Amino acid sequence: MSEQITFATGEVLKRLSLSAGVSGMEGGACQTAAELLRKYSNHVVCDSFGNVYANIAEPKNGAPVIMLDAHIDEVGLVVTDIDDDGFLKVAKCGGVDRRLLLAQQVTVHGREDLTGIITSKPPHLESEEERKKVPDFDDISIDIGMDKASAERLVARGDRVTFYSEYRTLLNGRVSVKAVDDRGGVTAILYALELLKEKQLNCGLSVLFSSQEELGLRGATIGSYLLQPDIALSVDVSFGHTSDAPEHKCGKMGEGPMIGIAPTLDMEIGNELMETAKENNIPYQLEVMGEETSTNADAIGMMRGGIKTGLVSIPIRYMHTPIETVVIEDIEKVGQLLAEYIKRKGADKQ
Numbered sequence: 173m174s175e176q177i178t179f180a181t182g183e184v185l186k187r188l189s190l191s192a193g194v195s196g197m198e199g200g201a202c203q204t205a206a207e208l209l210r211k212y213s214n215h216v217v218c219d220s221f222g223n224v225y226a227n228i229a230e231p232k233n234g235a236p237v238i239m240l241d242a243h244i245d246e247v248g249l250v251v252t253d254i255d256d257d258g259f260l261k262v263a264k265c266g267g268v269d270r271r272l273l274l275a276q277q278v279t280v281h282g283r284e285d286l287t288g289i290i291t292s293k294p295p296h297l298e299s300e301e302e303r304k305k306v307p308d309f310d311d312i313s314i315d316i317g318m319d320k321a322s323a324e325r326l327v328a329r330g331d332r333v334t335f336y337s338e339y340r341t342l343l344n345g346r347v348s349v350k351a352v353d354d355r356g357g358v359t360a361i362l363y364a365l366e367l368l369k370e371k372q373l374n375c376g377l378s379v380l381f382s383s384q385e386e387l388g389l390r391g392a393t394i395g396s397y398l399l400q401p402d403i404a405l406s407v408d409v410s411f412g413h414t415s416d417a418p419e420h421k422c423g424k425m426g427e428g429p430m431i432g433i434a435p436t437l438d439m440e441i442g443n444e445l446m447e448t449a450k451e452n453n454i455p456y457q458l459e460v461m462g463e464e465t466s467t468n469a470d471a472i473g474m475m476r477g478g479i480k481t482g483l484v485s486i487p488i489r490y491m492h493t494p495i496e497t498v499v500i501e502d503i504e505k506v507g508q509l510l511a512e513y514i515k516r517k518g519a520d521k522q
Contacts, residue, residue: 179366181359181500182347184208186339188355192281194248194332195266195386198222201244201351205358205381212365213379222383223395228365231376235518239378239401239479240364240510241392241468242357242408243385246350247492249314249333251280258323259313260288262333266386267492270306276494277336280316282327287336288314335494344426345499352496354385356486356503357407363507368514375518376401385468392468396475403441403517404481405510406469410459412487412497423487426499428455429506432483435463436470441482445513452512454505459485484509 188208193201202218209216215227224244231237247266254260260280264270275292279285291313314333316323337350358381365379378399382391396404410430413422423430431445449456464470465483473481486506489497 177366179363181363181504182341184362185347185352185355185359185500185503186349188358189349189351190337190339192279192332192334193244193246193351194250194334195245195384196222197281197332198245198383201246201355202381202383205244208362209379212369221391221394223391224381225395225399226379228368228377228379229373229375231518232374235375236402237376237378237400238514238517239380239396239399239404240361241380241382241396241404241406241472242361243354243383243391243468244358244381245383245386245391246334246353246355247386248335249278251327251329251331251333253329254320254323254327255313256320258319259291259315260323260327262312262314263309265332269492270309272493273312274307278314279334279336280314280327280331281334282331284326286316286326288316288333291315337494342497345501346425346497347500348495348497350494350496352488352498353409353491354407356409356488356498360407360486360503360506361510363504364510364514367508367511371515373514373518375514377514382468389468389471393471393475396472396479400476401479404469404472404479405441405513406467406472406481406483407506407510408467408483408485409488409491409498410485411491412489414489423457423459423485425487425489426502427457427487428502429509430457430459430485430487432459432461432465432469432485434461434465434483436465436473437483438473438480441480444516445482445484445509448513448516449509452508454509454512456509459483
């Protein structure tokens with residue numbers, strides 16, 4: 173890649189991923205994303221729904237408006253009650269896997285941030301039947317070390333809970349942290365903007381970091397209706413292959429962007445993304461889906477009179493856990509593919 177850029181991909185991902193942003197209460201993550209976006213735009217807005225918008229370039233001479241989208245929210249929990257002993261009862265907020273909950277450290281975002289532990293009965297006290305059972309959410313409690321009166325002064329029903337996570341650097345360019353789904357996509361878009369910042373674009377370019385994807389693609393529905401792009405590229409994560417997963421349903425970590433092919437996606441955009449990758453020696457892999465993609469792309473494509481929409485995904489492992497794992501170079505290759513596609517659609521040749 174010929175461009176010399178100063179973009180610390182790992183540091184950007186770390187900053188975004190460690191920001192709190194459970195679906196419906198994305199404020200911390202939105203603030204972080206907006207701060208990072210202001211490097212590339214003087215028109216950054218956070219709306220009341222939790223979306224972050226930025227206008228990067230206005231279209232010239234009838235050129236199309238391209239929108240880059242990634243969702244900003246993460247899965248977590250929501251406090252539903254405080255019992256008589258001061259333990260917090262919770263419900264899931266997004267696609268939380270009940271199997272990973274017991275004995276997890278969490279942060280309760282009340283009037284102040286509180287450390288909590290999801291309770292776990294010692295195996296010595298469990299029956300044989302209990303040891304085989306995955307707990308229901310009704311069986312889950314969070315211990316914050318307080319009695320009921322103390323807890324009620326700091327925690328209210330509806331407060332969100334995030335899983336505790338550290339940013340860990342692993343071997344072979346990999347890192348592990350919570351909320352790579354989809355702060356990795358946000359990072360890839362920011363990387364693309366870094367590559368494009370000195371370019372004079374003919375096409376229009378806007379960015380949407382959307383809320384509440386984990387609750388049903390809600391932020392992308394609102395945001396794409398408002399921005400009215402001609403073309404949209406949604407960036408999300410997908411399944412990185414592990415030894416216990418079917419290989420044909422997964423991507424390979426370290427082998428570049430996963431270009432989506434599905435009935436709900438525009439095939440012309442898919443073909444152009446593949447051509448762009450080949451022309452710029454960007455490794456890529458295909459993600460072929462027979463129905464919907466279960467990403468923001470499904471909602472964006474149906475807005476107004478229909479928006480031509482493509483999907484590019486980052487392969488990660490251990491999705492919806494506090495240890496989501498990604499190859500940093502995959503994020504950068506997705507950003508490079510986005511930038512080259514945008515240049516192809518409307519950048520002046522230097």
